[in-house]
Amino acid sequence: MLFDVTTAKSLGSWCPISDRVVVGKLVAKPLNLGIIQVYTPTSDSEDVEVEKFYEEIEKAKGYLKSQDIIILMGDFNVKVGAERVKDFLGPRGIRTVNERGSRLIEWCQVNDFTITNTWFQNHPRRQWTWKSPGDRSRNKIDYILI
Incomplete structure (x- = not known):
């Protein structure tokens, strides 16, 4: 499916935080959408790695404004x-x-x-x-x- 120019312009910005977290901002009305896509460490992973992952989510949230609607999704x-x-x-x-x-x-x-x-x-x-x-x-x- 091809996107028109208006749709293409709705992607305000995106930033890869790590190999497990990426954040994107969609320009919308009345509020912008912040989308954070994640891939969480497995249950076999060390607790340190899981805590680092949650810190990366906090960093991703820092790229968004408090009034943005934030959607956090992925393989948890x-x-x-x-x-x-x-x-x-x-x-x-x-x-x-x-x-x-x-x-x-x-x-x-x-x-x-x-x-x-x-x-x-x-x-x-x-x-x-x-x-x-x-x-x-x-x-x-x-x-x-x-």
């Missing part, structure tokens, strides 16, 4: 479970929460983000976003935070 490699947590996490996740999932939920509470794709009911085959080799298990590890 975590399980947040299916138990509602106030307005931060909906009841439509799958399975149980793991330690890294608890870390993401805590981050959302501190930074006032909502994990949006845990609020909507989907057909069971559309709930999971990752399938293990050999199709032995399936999980939801990709999230959209606003």
Whole structure:
């Protein structure tokens, strides 16, 4: 699909923060959109690497204005479970929460983000976003935070 000139001009700027985080700004009305795309370290990664990742997200947020609508999305490699947590996490996740999932939920509470794709009911085959080799298990590890 080809984009017209108006659409092409809507990309205000973009900045790669690391090999795991990139931020882009879309010029829109009435508010601009800041999109942060992420690929989180796996659960086998050291805690230091995970903390560095969260610092990179904070750096990406620093490229955006406080009045921008911020969408943070990507492969978070975590399980947040299916138990509602106030307005931060909906009841439509799958399975149980793991330690890294608890870390993401805590981050959302501190930074006032909502994990949006845990609020909507989907057909069971559309709930999971990752399938293990050999199709032995399936999980939801990709999230959209606003």
